[in-house]
Amino acid sequence: MANEPASFWTQANALLRKNLTFQKRNVKTNVRLIMFPFLLCLLLVLLQRLVDSQLDKAENKCGCECVRREGDTCVEEECGIEHSDLDQVTTCAIPNPPEWSPLLQVPAPQYRAVRTDNFPFNDYPNASCRRNGSCPVTMLFTGTNQSFGEIISGNMIPSSFTAINSSAVMASLAANVAGSASYTENTNFLEPAFFSDQPIYYLQSQCTQNSTFSISFELSAAISREQELVCAEGLRLWRNSASEVNNELYRGYRKSNLEEQIQEIAAGYDFLNSNGRMFNVSIWYNSTYKNDTGSTEIALARIPRSVNLVSDAYLQFLLGPGTKMFFEFVKEMPKPSTPIKFDLASLLGGLFFTWVILQLFPIALTSLVYEKQQRLRIMMKMHGLGDGPYWMISYGYFLALSIVYMLCFVIFGSLIGLNFFTMNDYSIQFVFYFIYINLQIALAFLLASVFSNVKTATVIAYIGVFGTGLLAGFLFQFFVQDTSFPRGWIIVMELYPGFALYRGLYEFSQYSFNGDALGTDGMRWGDLSDSENGMKEVLIIMFVEWILVLSFAYYIDQLLSTGSRKSPLFFFKRFQKKPDSSFRKPSIRRQKSKVFVQMEKPDVTQERERVENLLLEPTINQAIVCDDLRKVYPGRDGNPEKLAVRGLSLALPQGECFGMLGPNGAGKTSFINMMIGLTKPTSGTAFVEGLDIRTHMDGIYTSMGVCPQHDLLWESLTGREHLLFYGRLKNLKGSALTEAVEESLKSVNLFYGGVADKKAGKYSGGMKRRLSVAISLIGDPKVVYMDEPSTGLDPASRNNLWNVVKRAKQDRAIILTTHSMEEAEVLCDRLGIFVDGSLQCIGNPKELKGRYGGTYVFTMTTSVDDEKAVENLVRRLSPNANKIYHISGTQKFELPKEDVKIADVFKAVETAKRSFTVSAWGLADTTLEDVFIKVARAAQPFDTLS
Structure with a gap:
């Protein structure tokens, strides 16, 4: 039934239907939105094809050679390392990986630790050794037994060099303590030390002259190398504690690119409580040189040789100098042919896909801000839409759009074969995207309360989108990749949702990139327990933020949703006893000044007394009762406070149209804003259908209709769709809804000629005004507020609109503001003239004209020379006549009716015409306009009184 408030689900259904209709109007926009990720994925595929075509060239494949020909045709081809150069060998199948001599990680001569002002340890060599490259390689030692440690460390660095056997270069090199300053690679199929421009160093306790050698080796027929072998003196330094070793290692760490500030130490050894019966040692190594390759990082950082070296030294301590565990070689595991791959989508996915997902944020934000800027949210609320249905449908609407968008994105990316999607577990992707889009929507609701202009919100949102992507890709990613950067700060940065999104996408891209390169799977649920995988912490952060942001957004919305600020602790009122919503006894009004009491007209005083009696003995036929309603706007920027409404008392029964007249700034709109819940009264209150506007606006909205001063319409919806939406909010359904919509359209002349199904954005100003009136009346509201409803209408449309209002006021109370005296006289049963926030007079039009306009207006136009004769004529008719107008021979006089x-x-x-020429004359009764002007002028001297 229309006279019953719409249920939660009825309101939700109305808003959902409106949103779906709105979405149908924006099909082209949605297609363009979805095409963006499609085009981006296609671009990545095209770029991938281009990269693959370059990588597919012969120089990037394992070398091959024809081993049998028949004529000019190669019948049999053989591929492998032996037919490849250095650029090709990594792609070949290697069933028998080469054996490499085990090496230490030795600092380059220019980086070896020396004594400087910043590194003032006396037992280090002078910095001058860096000029000729003769600086020693330093190792630090400590332990509880120094004598034992000195012996062991002495055994670690040999005093002689074992000659190199040219037929077994690697084996004979392994008999020495060799090392390299080169960085390790991800694999050890080609040891970088033997393929770099840097020499290989062998450690001796003392280097002699002619201590540089040249070694040659052949990996295959196509790959042979000659490498320089240079002696490096080993410097053993004892320290009293592990903390001293830590201090020197830290101070020498490569913290800058200035060579003089880099003091690299090869290794550190803590023998702890080791002795002849027990061997226990901790080893420090320089992790700067390692590659992040999972479980093989220690081996590839050349740590095994450090372990073997100290183990051999201990054996020599126990069993004599000839005892040694010979560490002959290190080698990789065999591998199949691995062509060079470069997954561009996985490499760029973190940045590009961040932009793809983030572009949903401006869409949700601008939509919410648009409703706020156009005051459509408030318009819906004033016609009965509750906060619960609004939030449920609006949130669900954006969530559905986001899910469809992400499904299209993932499905299309998978269909065209992007590893970013196909290699990672789809269930992880679903959970990640689902949580993030929820967080993004909640964030849009929260930030919508900050913005009031769509253009500003759009610009800021897109700056945020592109700024987030760039900062994440070119700053945040470096922090994630830097293993020395504190993990706690990474988590702090991930509290920003954009960085959390990027971190998740970065993890997907890393797993797909490595999976494609190494032939392994992408991310699986078990990988989330990996300490280096940030996906688990990202999911937790985003989920918690989603709940918190959504709760805070709802709190802010409740605080500001109606335009009137609530107390920040308003939610505690739910636990308080609700006040009675019916009429109450009149409150003790503030003491008015004596001057104001004396100037208040009898009709206004009578209305005030009537209100007080109604509050003491309420009756059901009073639709609106205002009790000493007052609104004061606080002073700002040095200006005094503005008293907009001064203690208004007014009562309206059902079936009455009350007209409010007054000059601009008189307080009419402030009064209506209080009545419709846009602002709260400073003091006093009003009751609508027995409900208090201070505490029960949600109940009042269900029986209220509003035609605002400015048309609040969706430009992409038709007039019929507007009425269908607002009709459903008023609980109209089925045939009753259809019939009510058609009657409303016909009554305001918007039914015929296809106008009803035309978008409101294409309506003229007058058509929009008529639609606003129809919206305010649909659903049989008990109270209707119309703020200048006929503005912009032509005479015929205005006359038709008046008929509509006349019919509508039969069973409802209407408050109408207007500047048209004709409209007020035709429509209003009673009128009130407002001046400077106070009610100056009240009554029906005839009473007002009789009470404030008991005069005739006499007008006469003559020559200027006869003006005095005209004035004498008037004085003879009425000694109490009052001249109100005079210009160029035309004069107007007010003549008291009792005098003439x-x-x-x-x-x-x-008689006068015989004495002088009369061009024109007239005698008119007082109009409502004259009454208005007279009352307004009379009130001006008192407009500063309270």
Whole structure:
């Protein structure tokens, strides 16, 4: 039933239907939105094809050679390392990986630790050794037994060099303590030390002259190398504690690119409590040189040789100097042919896909801000839409759009074969995207309360989108990749949702990139327990933020949703006893000044007394009762406070149209804003259908209709769709809804000629105004507020609109503001003239004209020379006449009705015509406009009184 408030689900259904209709109007926009990720994925595929075509060239494949020909045709081809150069060998199948001599990680000569002002340890060599490259390689030692440690460390660095056997270069090199300053690679198929421009160093306790050698080796027929072998003196330094070793290692760490500030130490050894019966040692190594390759990082950082070296030294301590565990070689595991791959989508996915997902944020934000800027949210609320249905449908609407968008994105990316999607577990992707888009929507609701302009919100949102992607890709990613950067700060940065999104996408891209390169799977649920995988912490952060942001957004919305600020602790009122929503006894009004009491007109005082009696003995036929309603706007920027409404008391029964007249700034709109819940009264209150506007606006909205001063319409919806939406909010359904919509359209002349199904954005100003009136009346509201409803209408449309209002006021109370005296006289049962926030007079039009306009207006136009004669004529008719207008021979006078008779006026004019020329004359009764002007002028001297 229309006279019953719409249920939660009825309101939700109305908003959902409106949103779906709105979405149908924006099909082209949605297609363009979805095409963006499609085009981006296609671009990545095209770029991938281009990269693959370059990688597919012969120089990037394992070398091959024809081993059998028949004529000019190669019948049999053989591929492998032996036919490849250095650029090709990594792609070949290697069933028998080469054996490499085990090496230490040795600092380059220019980086070896020396004594400087920043590194003032006396037992280090002078910095001058860096000029000729003769600086020693330093190792630090400590332990509880120094004598034991000195012996062991002495055994670690040999005093002689074992000659290199040219037929077994690697084996004979392994008999020495060799090392390299080169960085390790991800694999050890080609040891970088043997393929770099840097020499290989062998450690001796003392280097002699002619201590540089040249070694040659052959990996295959196509790959042979000659490498320089240079002696490096080993410097053993004892320290008293592990903390001293830590201090020197830290101070020498490569913290800058200035060579003089880099003091690299090869290794550190802590023998702890080791002795002849027990061997226990901790080893420090320089992790700067390692590659992040999972479980093989220690081996590839050349740590095994450090372990073997100290183990051999201990064996020599126990069993004599000839005892040694010979560490002959290190080698990789065999591998199949691995062509060079470069997954561009996985490499760029973190940045590009961040932009793809983030572009949903401006869409949700601008939509919410648009409703706020156009005051459509408030308009819906004033016609009965509750906060619960609004939030449920609006949130669900954006969530559905986001899910469809992400499904299209993932499905299309998978269909065209992007490893970013196909290699990672789809269930992880679903959970990640689902949580993030929820967080993104909640964030849009929260930030919508900050912005009031769509253009500003759009610009800021897109700056945020592109700024987030760039900062994440070119700053945040470096922190993630830097293993020395504190993990706690990474988590702090991930509290920003954009960085959390990027981190998740970065993890997907890393797993797909490595999986494609190494032939392994992408991310699986078990990988989330990996300490280096940030996906688990990202999911937790985003989920918690989603709940918190959504709760805070709802709190802010409740605080500001109606335009009137609530107390920040308003939610505690739910636990308080609700006040009675019916009429109450009148409150003790503030003491008015004596001057104001004396100037208040009897009709206004009578209305005030009527209200007080109604509050004491309420009756059900009073639709609106205002009790001493007052609104004060606080002073700002040095200006005094503005008293907009001064203690208004007013009562309206059902079936009455009350007109509010007054000059601009009189307080009419402030009064209506209080009545419709846009602002709260400073003091006093009002009751609508027995409900208090201070505490029960949600109940009042269900029985209220509003035609605002400015049309609040969706430009992409038709007039019929507007009425269908607002009709459903008023609980109209089925045939009753259809019939009510058609009647409303016909009553405001918007039914015929296809106008009803035309978008409101294409309506003229007058058509929009008529639609706003129809919206305010649909669903049989008990109270209707119309703020200048006929503005912009042509005479015929205005006349038709008046008929609509006349019919509508039969069973409802209407408050109408207007500047048209004709409209007020035609429509209003009673009028109130407002001046400077106070009610100056009240009554029906005839009473007002009789009470404030008990005069005739006499007008006469003559030559300027006869003006005095005209004035004498008027004085003879009425000594109490008052001249109100005078210009160029035309004069107007007010003649008290009790002083003159109309016949005497006609007779006097006819007599005057014989004495001077009368161009025109007239006698008129007082109009409502005259009453308005008279009352407004009379109130001006008192407009500063309270």
